[in-house]
Amino acid sequence: MSGSSIQAVLERIRQAKVPSRCDVESVLGVTDEGDVRRLFETADDVRRQGVGNGVLLRGIIEFSNYCRGTCLYCGLNGANVQLGRYRLSDAEILAAAEEIHAAGIKTIVLQSGEEADLDPRWLKGIIDRIKSRFDVAITLSVGEHPREAYAMWRRAGADRYLIKIETSDPELYASLHPGMSFENRLRCLEDLEALGYQTGTGNLIGLPGQTVQTIAGDIEFFARGHFDMLSVSPFIPHDQTPLAEAPTGDLMMTLKTIALTRIVGKNTHLPASTAIGSLGGRDERPRALAAGANVVMPNFTPKRFKSLYDIYPGKARSDTLPEQRVMLVEKMVTALGRFVDLSRGDSLKARRSAVLAGTQVIEDSAK
Numbered sequence: 001m002s003g004s005s006i007q008a009v010l011e012r013i014r015q016a017k018v019p020s021r022c023d024v025e026s027v028l029g030v031t032d033e034g035d036v037r038r039l040f041e042t043a044d045d046v047r048r049q050g051v052g053n054g055v056l057l058r059g060i061i062e063f064s065n066y067c068r069g070t071c072l073y074c075g076l077n078g079a080n081v082q083l084g085r086y087r088l089s090d091a092e093i094l095a096a097a098e099e100i101h102a103a104g105i106k107t108i109v110l111q112s113g114e115e116a117d118l119d120p121r122w123l124k125g126i127i128d129r130i131k132s133r134f135d136v137a138i139t140l141s142v143g144e145h146p147r148e149a150y151a152m153w154r155r156a157g158a159d160r161y162l163i164k165i166e167t168s169d170p171e172l173y174a175s176l177h178p179g180m181s182f183e184n185r186l187r188c189l190e191d192l193e194a195l196g197y198q199t200g201t202g203n204l205i206g207l208p209g210q211t212v213q214t215i216a217g218d219i220e221f222f223a224r225g226h227f228d229m230l231s232v233s234p235f236i237p238h239d240q241t242p243l244a245e246a247p248t249g250d251l252m253m254t255l256k257t258i259a260l261t262r263i264v265g266k267n268t269h270l271p272a273s274t275a276i277g278s279l280g281g282r283d284e285r286p287r288a289l290a291a292g293a294n295v296v297m298p299n300f301t302p303k304r305f306k307s308l309y310d311i312y313p314g315k316a317r318s319d320t321l322p323e324q325r326v327m328l329v330e331k332m333v334t335a336l337g338r339f340v341d342l343s344r345g346d347s348l349k350a351r352r353s354a355v356l357a358g359t360q361v362i363e364d365s366a367k
């Protein structure tokens with residue numbers, strides 16, 4: 001693409017409510033260095049206008065790796081009998097929450113595999129106790145559950161929920177998740193949104209069978225959904241899965257997708273994901289932050305369990321002390337001319353009316 005035409009296409013995508021697939025596909029296909037640079041610059045500009053120069057921090061606690069899921073790409077999938085399974089005790093979860101709070105981070109992400117026998121009341125109790133002790137936002141990332149469970153956790157004070165669509169193509173989804181249901185995944189996203197959660201979704205780049213057209217479809221899905229949070233990560237093959245021999249997701253395609261996701265997502269929160277920090281042993285998160293991302297998620301899972309949360313190989317497992325983690329992110333982001341923002345980092349989108357009685361609704365017109 002010539003310099004002027006990429007700029008025109010990027011401008012069309014930036015102005016459109018839902019960009020044309022054709023424009024998005026052509027940008028995903030660019031290889032010329034100057035074109036790629038213009039894409040990243042446009043995304044960086046949208047990021048600056050939409051969310052500013054601050055980089056938000058979310059502290060993650062991976063509290064269990066039990067999973068009933070069948071996701072062919074994931075090391076935690078229920079069929080992987082080689083993996084030792086763990087679940088943190090209440091005291092261990094609260095101690096990790098305390099560490100996150102002490103580090104000055106105001107969002108706690110409670111993440112786990114999709115536990116078949118998760119007792120919703122148990123998780124409600126954990127939310128209650130974290131909320132009563134610390135002034136923090138809680139993000140849940142625990143998979144597909146009935147609407148009633150989502151409602152119980154929301155009433156207990158959970159603020160946000162992450163559940164990735166992984167791919168927006170129903171056929172590709174079916175091929176990668178035997179026995180699971182794409183429709184149920186969508187149902188979860190709808191329920192969460194209706195219950196007033198700040199809702200996040202996302203995809204993986206490099207899934208076997210995925211094409212540039214599929215990725216353009218994902219970006220359209222993101223644009224139509226007005227999500228509060230969006231995450232784009234590279235697929236990294238795991239030895240103990242059926243996709244062990246598949247190639248690793250392409251870094252450049254991941255960065256281009258992050259950039260386009262920022263351009264359509266405007267003020268959506270978008271992490272430089274841990275998977276980008278783990279690709280081929282190099283931490284590429286600075287490149288994600290320079291291509292539209294504005295969130296980093298330091299891990300506070302207790303050290304002895306970290307290696308068991310084995311979604312993909314090489315998952316960055318730094319041995320840093322909890323109190324050093326913010327400083328390390330600070331080092332990374334100041335090198336980019338940015339700063340660490342230790343506020344809660346709630347959604348900047350206007351909330352749709354929440355159906356849950358008593359739910360606090362944040363009104364704003366920027367959606």
Ligand code: 5AD
Nearest residue numbers: 073074164234235236237275311312
């Ligand atoms: N590579 C990268 N990300 C993965 N995930 C699962 N398996 C992999 C993999 N092999 C991501 C999925 C899922 C989350 C738990 O981890 O996007 O939503």
